Amino acid sequence: MARILAIDYGTKRTGIAITDELQIIASGLTTVNTPELISFLKDYCATENVETIVIGEPKRMNNEASQSEVHIQKFLEKLQIELPHIPTERVDERFTSKMAFQSMIDGGLKKKQRANKALIDEISATIILQTYLDGKR
Known part of the structure; x- marks a missing residue:
């Protein structure tokens, strides 16, 4: 089997999980x-x-796309051009940043470590990927 890669897209940083x-x-x-x-x-x-x-x-709480969706759509267009042989899927990412931050607290990370936004993005991508895997099963 092949791997599945997940992206928590941000305009500055993007978290990646596999x-x-x-x-x-x-x-x-x-x-x-x-x-x-x-x-x-x-x-x-x-x-x-x-x-x-x-x-x-x-997505927002009312199920509408958030403002960052515009940036993600531009990224998806570029991705389709650069890696056309790899299909993409979308997963609702509401609350993933909050869940990532809470998992850092639950994991015992110190306050300084929890301020690492790059780590939050990476954990968020992992949550997105786990959500996708759970939906497949």
Whole structure:
């Protein structure tokens, strides 16, 4: 089997998570500066077998798209051009940042570590990926 990669897209930083080859476990991979994201994904997908890319879909409480969806749509267009052979899926990402922050507290991270926004983005991507995996089962 191939891996599934998940993205918590942000205009500055983007969190990335990946599954194992059996698609059982979602793990944080890294956080990338968003301007370097397409290049990172092309390099990563050239060395790893990636089956699907899952992108968080930010929504408001009334189910409307959030303001950041405009940026994500532009990214998706570029991604389709650069990696047309890898399908993309969307997953509702409401509350993932709050869940990521809470998991840092529950994990015993110190206040200074919890201020690391890159880590929050990576954990958010992991939550998005785990949500996708749970929905597949």
